[in-house]
Each structure stands twice: as C-alpha cells, then as structure tokens.
Amino acid sequence: MASQYHRLIAELQQFLPDNRIITDSALCLAYGTDASFYRLVPKMVLRLANTAEVIRVLQLCSQHAIHCTFRAAGTSLSGQAISDSVLITLTDDWRQHDISEQGKKICLQPGVLGADANKYLAPFGRKIGPDPASINSCKIGGIAANNASGMCCGTAQNSYRTLAGMSVVLADGTLLDTQDAQSRTRFAEQQPQLLAGLRQLHQEVTTNPSLADLIQHKYRLKNTTGYSLNALLDFADPFDMLAHLMIGSEGTLGFINDITYHTVPDHQFKASCLLVYSDIETTCLAVTELANTPVAAVELMDGRALRSIANNAGMPDFIKTLDDEAAALLIEVHGESAAQLQHSCEQAMAAITAFVPLNQVPFTQDPTVCATLWAMRKGMFPAVGAVRETGTTVVIEDIAFHVEHLAAAVRKLTSLFERFGYHEAIIFGHALAGNLHFVFTQGFDNQEERDRYGHFMDAVTQLVAVEYQGSLKAEHGTGRNMAPYVELEWGHEGYRLIQRIKALFDPNGILNPGVIVNADPKAHLNNLKPLPAADPLVDKCIECGFCEAVCPSKNLSLTPRQRIVLYRELQRRQANNEVIDDNLQQVFDYQGIDTCAATGLCEQRCPVGINTGDLIRKLRSARYQRFQSIARWSAGHFAGTTQAVAIGLNTAGMARKLLGSQTMTHLNQGLRKLSKNTVPLWLPTTPIANRHRPQGVDQGRSKVVYFPSCASRTLGQSPNAQDPRSLTKVTLAVLEKAGFDVIVPRDLNSLCCGMPYQSKGMPDLADDKSRELETHLWQASEQGRWPVLMDTSPCAKLSQDNFTRLLTVYEPVAFILDHALARLQLTPVPDTVMLHITCSSQRMGLADKMLQLAQRCASKVVVPEHIGCCGFAGDKGFTLPELNASALATLKQQVPNGCTRGISNSRTCELGLSHHSGINYESILYLVDEASQ
Numbered sequence: 001m002a003s004q005y006h007r008l009i010a011e012l013q014q015f016l017p018d019n020r021i022i023t024d025s026a027l028c029l030a031y032g033t034d035a036s037f038y039r040l041v042p043k044m045v046l047r048l049a050n051t052a053e054v055i056r057v058l059q060l061c062s063q064h065a066i067h068c069t070f071r072a073a074g075t076s077l078s079g080q081a082i083s084d085s086v087l088i089t090l091t092d093d094w095r096q097h098d099i100s101e102q103g104k105k106i107c108l109q110p111g112v113l114g115a116d117a118n119k120y121l122a123p124f125g126r127k128i129g130p131d132p133a134s135i136n137s138c139k140i141g142g143i144a145a146n147n148a149s150g151m152c153c154g155t156a157q158n159s160y161r162t163l164a165g166m167s168v169v170l171a172d173g174t175l176l177d178t179q180d181a182q183s184r185t186r187f188a189e190q191q192p193q194l195l196a197g198l199r200q201l202h203q204e205v206t207t208n209p210s211l212a213d214l215i216q217h218k219y220r221l222k223n224t225t226g227y228s229l230n231a232l233l234d235f236a237d238p239f240d241m242l243a244h245l246m247i248g249s250e251g252t253l254g255f256i257n258d259i260t261y262h263t264v265p266d267h268q269f270k271a272s273c274l275l276v277y278s279d280i281e282t283t284c285l286a287v288t289e290l291a292n293t294p295v296a297a298v299e300l301m302d303g304r305a306l307r308s309i310a311n312n313a314g315m316p317d318f319i320k321t322l323d324d325e326a327a328a329l330l331i332e333v334h335g336e337s338a339a340q341l342q343h344s345c346e347q348a349m350a351a352i353t354a355f356v357p358l359n360q361v362p363f364t365q366d367p368t369v370c371a372t373l374w375a376m377r378k379g380m381f382p383a384v385g386a387v388r389e390t391g392t393t394v395v396i397e398d399i400a401f402h403v404e405h406l407a408a409a410v411r412k413l414t415s416l417f418e419r420f421g422y423h424e425a426i427i428f429g430h431a432l433a434g435n436l437h438f439v440f441t442q443g444f445d446n447q448e449e450r451d452r453y454g455h456f457m458d459a460v461t462q463l464v465a466v467e468y469q470g471s472l473k474a475e476h477g478t479g480r481n482m483a484p485y486v487e488l489e490w491g492h493e494g495y496r497l498i499q500r501i502k503a504l505f506d507p508n509g510i511l512n513p514g515v516i517v518n519a520d521p522k523a524h525l526n527n528l529k530p531l532p533a534a535d536p537l538v539d540k541c542i543e544c545g546f547c548e549a550v551c552p553s554k555n556l557s558l559t560p561r562q563r564i565v566l567y568r569e570l571q572r573r574q575a576n577n578e579v580i581d582d583n584l585q586q587v588f589d590y591q592g593i594d595t596c597a598a599t600g601l602c603e604q605r606c607p608v609g610i611n612t613g614d615l616i617r618k619l620r621s622a623r624y625q626r627f628q629s630i631a632r633w634s635a636g637h638f639a640g641t642t643q644a645v646a647i648g649l650n651t652a653g654m655a656r657k658l659l660g661s662q663t664m665t666h667l668n669q670g671l672r673k674l675s676k677n678t679v680p681l682w683l684p685t686t687p688i689a690n691r692h693r694p695q696g697v698d699q700g701r702s703k704v705v706y707f708p709s710c711a712s713r714t715l716g717q718s719p720n721a722q723d724p725r726s727l728t729k730v731t732l733a734v735l736e737k738a739g740f741d742v743i744v745p746r747d748l749n750s751l752c753c754g755m756p757y758q759s760k761g762m763p764d765l766a767d768d769k770s771r772e773l774e775t776h777l778w779q780a781s782e783q784g785r786w787p788v789l790m791d792t793s794p795c796a797k798l799s800q801d802n803f804t805r806l807l808t809v810y811e812p813v814a815f816i817l818d819h820a821l822a823r824l825q826l827t828p829v830p831d832t833v834m835l836h837i838t839c840s841s842q843r844m845g846l847a848d849k850m851l852q853l854a855q856r857c858a859s860k861v862v863v864p865e866h867i868g869c870c871g872f873a874g875d876k877g878f879t880l881p882e883l884n885a886s887a888l889a890t891l892k893q894q895v896p897n898g899c900t901r902g903i904s905n906s907r908t909c910e911l912g913l914s915h916h917s918g919i920n921y922e923s924i925l926y927l928v929d930e931a932s933q
Contacts, residue, residue: 104263252512424440555889563592
C-alpha cells in the first residue's frame with residue numbers, strides 16, 4: 001500500500017504544487033481533525049482549487065484503489081469528514097455564487113459559507129432554506145452533503161426539498177451537470193449502467209408497497225439516516241434521482257461540485273416569545289396545537305437544559321427558580337407585514353390558551369430581547385461543554401419522533417440518562433419536527449466508559465428506531481457513530497437498498513469508506529478521539545471548528561482548532577513519557593506559535609469562549625524569556641526606545657529618497673535573506689517619523705483626555721497619502737471642530753498601554769505599563785471626570801480590559817458617535833472608501849457603528865469580504881510578513897475602480913492594508929475631519 005501512495009504522490013506532483021500536497025504527519029493530524037469524537041489521521045491532505053483538479057485526483061485514487069474523503073469546513077459531528085487515507089479539502093477558490101430570477105435561485109460552490117449565501121440573498125429578501133446552527137462556519141458542500149437543516153428549516157426547506165440542480169463528480173472522475181442538457185447527454189453515454197440501475201431501483205421500490213410505505217413513513221420526519229431513499233419514490237427521471245441521492249450522501253457517492261437552490265422568503269417582520277410549563281407533557285401538547293398555526297420555529301428545552309444556562313448574562317430571572325420537571329418553548333413567528341405578524345402571533349397564542357404557562361416572555365419584536373432569547377437556546381450545547389470534566393468530550397445526538405410521541409419519548413429518554421449515569425445530559429430541539437438533540441459528556445479513556453457509551457447507544461437506538469419508529473439521525477448525518485444502526489432503522493430490505501445505491505455510484509468503494517455503510521457492528525466504538533488535558537486555557541475546546549472562518553492564518557499555517565489539536569498531542573506525549581519528535585515540535589513552533597496573530601477573534605466564534613491567543617502568548621512567554629532583560633530596559637526607557645525607532649524611520653525615509661522604493665525593497669529583501677529574516681521587512685508604505693507633539697488646549701470648554709498611541713506618536717503619515725498631516729494633528733483638528741479642550745497626559749512619551757509586551761508573552765511588563773498609563777490618565781482626567789480618547793482601537797481595547805479605575809476609555813469611532821457627532825456637521829465626501837474593521841473593534845462590538853460612521857462621512861463605503869483580522873498583529877507585519885500577506889490575499893482584487901483610499905483605526909494595521917491593497921489606508925478620523933469641514 002505504501003508504494004501505491006508513493007506513486008499517487010508522484011502523479012499528483014505533475015499538476016499540484018507541493019504546498020497543496022500535505023504529507024507531514026503533524027500537519028495531517030491537525031488538518032485531519034473534525035468536530036466529531038472520532039480520530040483518523042490521513043496519510044495525505046490535498047488542497048484542491050478547481051473542478052479539473054478534483055476530477056484528476058478522483059481518477060488517480062480510483063486507478064490506484066486508494067480511499068478518499070471530502071472535507072468542507074469540518075464542523076460535522078458524526079465522523080463523516082475524517083480519513084486514514086486521502087483527505088480532500090478545498091482552497092478559498094470555491095467561493096463563487098450566481099443569483100438568478102431576482103433572487104429566487106442561487107448557484108453556490110461548495111466552499112461558500114452558509115451565512116455568506118444568505119448575505120448575498122439579503123438584498124432580494126430571500127435566503128437559502130437550510131439554517132443549521134453552525135451556518136456562520138459551515139460550508140455549502142457540507143450543508144448539502146449532510147442534508148443539514150436547523151431551527152426554522154423543518155423538512156419543507158432543507159436541501160433535498162429546495163434543490164434545483166447540481167453538478168457532481170463521481171468516483172471515477174465523471175462530471176455531470178444535471179441542469180445542462182449536453183452534460184446529461186454526455187453522461188448517459190458515459191454512465192449508462194448507473195442510470196439504468198437507478199431506473200431499476202425506482203421500479204422495485206414503487207412496486208413494493210411495504211418498502212414504499214416505510215420510506216414515506218420515514219420521511220414524514222426529519223431523517224438523515226442512510227441515503228435519501230425518498231428520491232426513488234419522488235422522481236422517475238434518473239437524473240433527478242441522482243441529484244437528490246447526493247443530498248445527505250456525506251461524500252460517499254461523489255463530490256458536489258456546485259448546487260443550485262430554490263431560495264425561500266426571509267421575512268422582515270419577526271417576533272419571539274418564551275413559554276415555560278410545569279412539565280414535559282403539557283409542553284408537548286402545546287407543540288401539537290402550535291403545529292397547526294403559522295409559526296416558523298418552536299424550540300423545546302427541558303428543565304435541565306434551562307438550568308444549564310440559568311446563570312448566563314441576560315437570562316430572565318425566573319429561569320433560576322425552575323425545577324427539572326419544567327420545560328419551555330421558544331417560539332418564532334414571521335410575517336410579510338406588521339399586520340400579518342401580529343395576526344400570526346395571535347393565532348399561535350389562541351391555539352394554546354388551554355395550557356397555562358408557569359412563566360413567560362410575551363411575543364416581542366424587540367431585537368435585543370429576541371437576541372437574548374435565542375442566545376439562551378444556542379447556548380445550551382456550549383453550556384454542557386464548558387462545565388465538562390477535563391478529558392471528556394461533548395456528545396450531541398439528534399433524533400426525531402412523531403410529535404404525538406414526543407412527551408412519552410422524552411420521559412423514556414430521560415430515564416435512560418439516569419439508568420446509564422448521564423446525569424448532566426440535557427434535551428432541546430426543534431419541536432415542530434419532533435427533532436430532539438440530547439447532549440452529554442463522555443470519557444473514552446478506559447474500557448468501562450466505552451462499554452457504558454456502547455450500551456447506552458444500544459438502548460437509545462432501540463427506543464427511537466424500534467419502539468417509536470423514529471429517526472436515529474434527524475439532521476446531523478449518519479456518519480460513523482450511527483452507521484452500525486442503519487439496518488436497525490431501515491430493516492433488512494431498506495438497508496439492502498442503501499448498499500445497492502453505494503455499489504451503483506462507487507463500485508470500487510473508494511469514497512469515504514466506513515460512513516453510512518459499515519459492516520462493523522462496533523464501528524461507533526472504534527477510533528475514538530482523545531481529548532487529554534493540555535492547559536486550562538484550552539481544555540474546554542470541543543474542536544468544533546467554528547473559529548476557523550475568522551482566523552487570519554488559516555491559509556498560511558494553522559487555525560485555532562488545529563493549534564489546540566497539536567498542542568494536545570504534544571502534551572499527551574509528554575504526560576505519557578513518549579518521545580516528542582523534532583518535526584512535531586518544529587511544526588508547532590512556527591505554524592502554531594509564530595504565525596498566530598493572537599488577536600482574539602476566535603473567542604467571538606468559540607461556543608465555549610476560548611481565546612487561543614491567550615495560550616499562544618503564554619507559550620511565547622517561555623520562548624522570549626531570554627529577552628526579558630532587554631524588554632524590561634525598553635519598558636523603563638520607553639521614550640528613548642520610541643526615539644530610536646523614529647531615527648530608524650527617518651533614516652529609511654532618507655534612503656528611499658536617495659535610492660527609490662524599488663531599490664530599497666530589493667535591498668531589504670536581500671538583507672532579510674542573508675539574516676534569515678531577522679531583519680524587519682521594509683514596506684514602501686512605511687512613513688517617516690511623526691515630528692508633531694500634541695499639546696493640551698484649555699479654553700474653558702468640555703474636556704477630553706487625548707492619549708496618542710505609541711504607534712501614532714512614532715509613525716507619521718504614509719508617503720502616498722493625500723493628506724500629509726500626522727494622525728495626532730488630525731485628531732486634534734477633529735476635537736477642535738467639535739469644541740473640546742484637550743488634556744494631554746504628562747510624560748506622554750514614556751507611556752504605553754502594554755500591548756507590545758503582552759503580544760510577546762510578557763504579561764508582567766504589560767501590566768506594569770498598563771498600570772503606569774492608568775495612573776497618568778486618572779490624574780489627567782481628574783479622577784475619571786473626563787473621557788479618555790485613544791486614537792487606535794487595540795490600545796483602547798486592552799486598556800478597557802485592564803484598567804481597574806472608573807475611567808471611560810474610547811477609541812475614535814465610539815468617541816465620535818457618543819461625544820462629538822452632535823457637535824459636528826457632516827457632509828459626506830464624494831468618494832468610495834474601503835473600510836477595515838479591526839479585530840479590537842470587532843471584539844468591542846463596534847463593527848456596525850464603524851460602518852455607520854463611515855457611511856455618514858463618505859458617499860460609498862465598501863467592506864471587503866472575508867477580510868477579518870489583517871494579520872499585521874502589531875509588529876508581525878514587519879517580522880513575519882507572510883501572515884499579513886496571507887490574511888489580505890484577496891484584498892486588492894476587491895478594491896473598486898476609482899477607489900483611492902481606505903480607512904481603519906489602527907495605525908500599524910493601516911500600513912499592511914495600504915501595502916496589500918495598493919491604496920492608502922488611514923485612520924477614520926481623517927475621513928471625519930474631511931467630512932466636517
């Protein structure tokens with residue numbers, strides 16, 4: 001077998017670059033991890049950029065009889081996106097979309113994020129039907145391949161029901177576009193046996209009443225167990241059958257190259273309410289009545305689920321008073337108009353007047369209240385994950401019962417939790433569809449625990465599939481953990497049909513073996529993922545991958561999930577006294593530690609609130625220990641340190657004038673190569689030093705304390721800027737126009753927020769500088785009487801987090817909106833402006849406000865897609881420029897014709913943005929100053 005892989009690699013190298021053929025064992029471990037509780041390590045990971053590459057790879061794998069598995073975002077929970085052979089992933093080139101028929105259809109490539117598809121459709125008042133909870137992170141390829149649904153989707157709006165057509169690549173590399181007549185004709189010539197086989201299966205099913213009845217019964221519920229067998233009943237055209245069988249096939253039948261959806265309305269008017277009842281029976285009876293009303297979603301939460309989030313911020317007070325017998329319904333209603341919404345709410349409440357709630361939050365359209373209610377529901381899965389014992393994993397299963405059986409089934413399921421000792425388990429789900437999720441924690445580190453899990457799953461599957469004829473997998477896909485039970489749900493005849501479909505599409509069995517069709521009755525107990533203790537900062541990680549979409553290093557090195565995977569492996573080996581090979585350590589040093597921007601965007605996406613940057617800074621602390629004395633000297637002589645930087649900037653500026661930018665660039669590149677990249681990168685956008693020294697103003701007006709960051713004090717304006725003034729001058733100009741007197745702290749040049757030291761993993765020095773700054777600002781603000789303006793957002797965010805005194809600290813956007821806007825008369829400048837929302841602004845919740853202010857000041861504002869963190873990360877843009885380049889790789893192509901300027905609120909970020917966009921980025925205060933003239 002090893003020789004087969006060697007031959008495969010040799011052939012792959014003829015058309016794939018080496019950096020997209022990954023065979024390093026450490027990287028294969030990192031890239032091969034998905035959100036499930038299974039672990040397989042691929043022998044190679046391929047990153048493919050287009051359809052031609054997919055076709056060729058499948059042809060080669062088929063030729064060499066090598067198994068392969070497709071991976072989209074890797075948020076799958078059932079083990080369907082892992083491989084011990086070839087794992088095929090996609091580059092960011094698979095993000096194309098095409099909207100037609102005024103938004104009633106959308107064609108999407110598999111790499112498009114689900115949330116992005118809805119963003120594209122929003123101007124048409126439409127959305128895609130599937131609405132999985134992971135929609136901000138999962139990709140269309142995974143949504144379709146798993147037939148993922150969600151809270152409002154039900155069975156009427158899932159991928160199967162809203163499919164208009166798709167193009168697919170089969171196991172032997174055959175390409176079919178079901179919406180193209182020529183492609184269908186060509187496919188009929190290439191694959192006559194497949195089409196004939198589908199017609200035969202259709203004939204057999206339609207003439208077998210018992211099997212047809214079983215299929216129809218199963219799909220009255222949400223059901224993703226096995227293949228979409230209803231395709232054999234719902235359609236007579238083999239091309240329609242083929243396309244619909246691909247939905248929910250989990251990469252076992254072929255590759256979904258693109259998919260076209262019929263979209264659904266995204267109603268503008270929405271209202272939510274929360275009803276709490278004394279017991280599950282009453283709650284489920286209310287669901288039965290609500291099913292006959294125009295409600296969009298009804299989410300059920302049992303008493304233990306409610307208890308798990310009772311102490312979360314914003315929860316209604318009565319949640320804390322409930323016992324485990326209580327249960328709740330979270331209801332959402334949509335309408336095309338306010339009047340229709342009101343009528344639908346009244347209909348829903350009228351239907352359940354016979355059921356008197358213990359407590360309630362009445363129907364409301366208040367966006368804050370609605371967001372809080374839905375955050376309660378979405379917080380239940382992470383609530384269990386956050387309190388689990390280290391070393392255990394969070395298991396989430398999803399099953400479906402007919403609604404009339406819901407109450408009895410919940411009671412029996414709860415009794416199974418007690419019987420098998422899962423006392424922390426909670427139940428919630430999409431009640432209208434009878435779809436329940438149950439979440440519990442499970443250790444797999446000893447045979448007793450594995451046996452407990454196995455016996456529990458045997459009991460659950462008997463309850464669901466046999467006693468209540470329900471669905472073992474409602475929306476998460478069969479995967480590996482339910483594959484041994486597919487025959488239990490479908491019976492021998494149904495399971496045989498599933499096996500024949502697999503053989504028809506993939507006769508050599510190369511696609512995702514072990515998923516859906518698996519002859520091993522204990523497959524769900526094999527290859528269980530270890531989650532060893534590594535560090536309390538990251539031990540709660542459930543490896544869901546929600547963090548990956550916003551990570552700036554995702555296309556250069558590792559994502560937060562992958563960093564944690566490798567760190568866990570390092571710690572596991574160390575704890576077990578195993579040899580840690582140099583390769584694993586070296587890979588982690590560069591890909592894990594060096595290339596992490598540590599800006600914390602991952603924390604915003606993490607369901608258990610992990611900031612992987614905290615771990616990385618801690619690890620950097622040990623690495624940079626030898627530089628502590630130098631760092632401490634610089635902290636104690638900060639004015640001199642920044643003066644030395646200023647001299648360096650001016651020297652470089654003079655050299656540029658003498659030699660020109662091109663020569664300077666070549667010279668710098670040569671020096672970096674000779675020094676093994678220890679010489680910092682020089683950018684053509686690098687400015688000379690800022691010679692301006694801000695002074696206080698006292699004319700008896702309202703006051704503000706202005707603290708210019710060390711970056712804005714040191715860096716002047718970039719060479720290509722239209723406005724040559726430094727940021728400190730512009731800030732004072734805006735404050736003057738707004739009628740503020742300015743207080744500048746004493747000993748300004750010695751002060752720093754601590755960010756340069758924190759990012760290097762030197763928390764003690766960072767805290768020292770932060771406390772020193774806080775003391776000076778406390779004095780300057782007259783003990784917190786006046787607001788403090790910091791002209792860059794990272795400094796403001798760090799200070800807000802660290803300061804202990806009652807100081808009100810602002811970055812530019814929040815200060816202008818809260819204090820200066822009413823004092824300024826803004827006239828939008830007739831320019832198209834690119835807007836970069838920094839990580840710190842996003843973490844402060846200022847993204848919408850930043851856009852709002854920019855739109856008040858410019859005629860058109862463009863926020864580029866998929867540009868989150870810029871990757872400059874303080875000084876990494878100079879010392880590790882590949883991170884900045886990777887994070888901004890798509891920026892330049894998104895700059896509109898005629899656009900010459902960009903805005904942000906971090907001086908160092910603006911240098912990298914300017915370099916990689918080809919236009920000048922500067923503080924948003926420049927735009928405010930210009931618009932207020």
